[in-house]
Amino acid sequence: MSHPIRGKTAIVGMGTAGVGEAPGFSAIELLGLSVHEALADAGLELSDIDAVFAATSSHAFASMSVTEYLGLKPKYFDSTNVGGSSFEMHLLQASLALEAGLCDVALICYGSNQRTAGGRLVSMSEPQWHETAYGPRHPITAYALATSRHMHQYGTTREMLADVAVAARQWANLNPAAFARGPLSREDVLAKRMISDPLTAGDCCLVTDGAAACLMVRADRARDFPKPPVYFLGAAGANWHRSIQAMPDLTVTCASESGPRAFAMAGLGHADVDLVMLYDAFTINMILFLEDLGFCPKGEGGRFVQDGRIAPGGELAVNTNGGGLSCVHPGMYGMFLIAEGVAQIRREAGERQLARADVALLHGNGGTLSSQVTAFLGSQATL
């Protein structure tokens, strides 16, 4: 039995701006431009927006900053910041608020200029007092530790990790909007500079600029817009820790909890999923999430991603935009999972368009494998 919220709301406008490099623009300017794109896409006016959901890596009170910058007067707002998974959580919060009649048009948005503003990952994440004396680099140390443990416990290899990066690049090569394009081999990834053993620069996501925004309404009016509606089918979050020191088992994320709850909410099974969008901050993420979301048994993720299984033409369509590894990663990537889900379901994905794209699983990750939020989007055919 799916949840009563399933299919009750839909995304009717989607916009992006400054994907890749946008020199000379601030984070909020890029965000504003993406909202403009989303409004044009939906045929809506700024004044129609009456709810704001936002989180960024540079605004302490993100929804307030967005509200002021756009001159809005929202009836409902939410700046929940659970890192890169915030926007999948916002899909759920916005759907609940819409369905409760607290608002009519919900804006969910993100923007960052961190590539041109310095080229380093920007994070407001505060140091953890019990970790700082050991000089961890946020966030790569945590992901490298998790990788070391997965290798030890399951025989995962650097070659398997490299295959994740190669698959992402092959998808990016089909996406004109992707930032990193061009040939990339397993050997190329292995030969890149070691940053934190066993992760090389090739195992790390990009640092780009970029903004994205979407507009949600209740399903009863979703078909009155220019583009095919993309329905919200369900979402669930799970969170067990904040700092990597407190993660109970570094080989098991709480995607193993958010995934099953989201599947149940959406009334879907694995065979129904046409597109899998996973937050690939580092190559190990893909292996962990494919396992924890049930696409392969625990420990088999490394072997699962080999032989082009998640590359174009493979068995499972994963991160068809090129992911955070090769398409775009402006600090918090969660909004771009939504953007690709919408593009595929609307059949606007060009050369990378999937033959069947009715159900998209979006999996957001926040912090150091900490907050996990799984969401489902679907076409009209899924209702």
Place this chain on the structure above:
Amino acid sequence: MDDQTSTMIAAQGPQATYEAFLAEGRFMIQRARRTGEYVFYPKVMSPSGETELEWVEASGGGTVYAITVNRRREGSYNVALVDLDEGPRMMTTITGVETLPIGARVRARVEPGETPRVVFEPEER
């Protein structure tokens, strides 16, 4: 506020207490009086909700759970998660070696300095 809570606040919090012990060269961890469960990092409440926590000397024994080497131009160092023999896990570094295999036995010592910290060394066999 019950007596126990007020006593705790009158003294100092668990983080400051831990750091004060470190400044004396002692590696102390918390143990719940009633259940015997060990707590690290130091907190006002154990994961099972116990607030009556006593400070005990850590045995110092541990096992490497996960490890990475942070490669920097200024010099590389490892960052490890070590499972203490008492149960809890902590972030630390293993001194005197570039890295160690996961599962290796290590022994704690308090490294003095401006910010004293618990580090580990490979255990002699």
